[in-house]
Amino acid sequence: MTIASSPETPSPAAFVARFGGVYERSPWVAEAVAAEGLTPEDADPARLAARMSAVVEAAGRDRQLELLRLHPRLVGKLKVGEELTAESRKEQASARLDQCSPDEFARFQALNADYDARFGFPFIIAVTGLSRADILASFAARLGNPPETEFRTALDEVHKIARIRLDALAIG
Structure with a gap:
């Protein structure tokens, strides 16, 4: 690089x-x-x-916490005026999150709402290399984490995403 x-x-x-x-x-x-x-x-x-x-x-x-809250919701309904960054759009598309069935879309929406209510920031996972089923399973499992555990897990996922982005920049 x-x-x-x-x-x-x-x-x-x-x-x-x-x-x-x-x-x-x-x-x-x-x-x-x-x-x-x-x-x-x-x-x-x-x-x-x-x-x-x-x-x-x-x-x-x-x-x-501010950093976590800047991440987009997976398959989320974007707030008015909010757009995915090019990196997030590409990452979500790599996991085919832009091709959800109606049932999967509804499941993501419900999980997003439950997760936001429980933790106060969006669910964050490095989606590169994962399937929609993998992501949904992790999403559901992590809802049961204690808040401090989930905060740490979310930060660790943010660092994974950053590393993936750095590696992509090294190639580009």
Whole structure:
């Protein structure tokens, strides 16, 4: 992966422009990494993922909750004016969430409502490589988690999504 078109380290602005979407609608993560300083070693997706994850982990619960709440609902009815990011649209399509049967769609809607009511943020799972049945099963199972367990699980899934996005940027 190159983090810039030249062998040199990119400017903070160029870095944020490229990696600001790795964490859903949260360019502050890339901004914090850039502010800490960039090195050629950050061209390694694993290193960059670890640095970005550390920023989120150090951000505190309120900022983490804000990050979780910025994620879209799976197969959700979007709020007025809300759109999926290109990354989320592609990820949901990879799991064929855009091809739900009416029964699956109704199940996702019910689970979204139950999950939001219980935890106060949307269900988050790295859908890449999963089927709709896998996602629905995980969704139903995780509804039974204690709130703190689910908060941690959701953050871990956010980090998985970020890593998948970083790997995609490395290829692209």
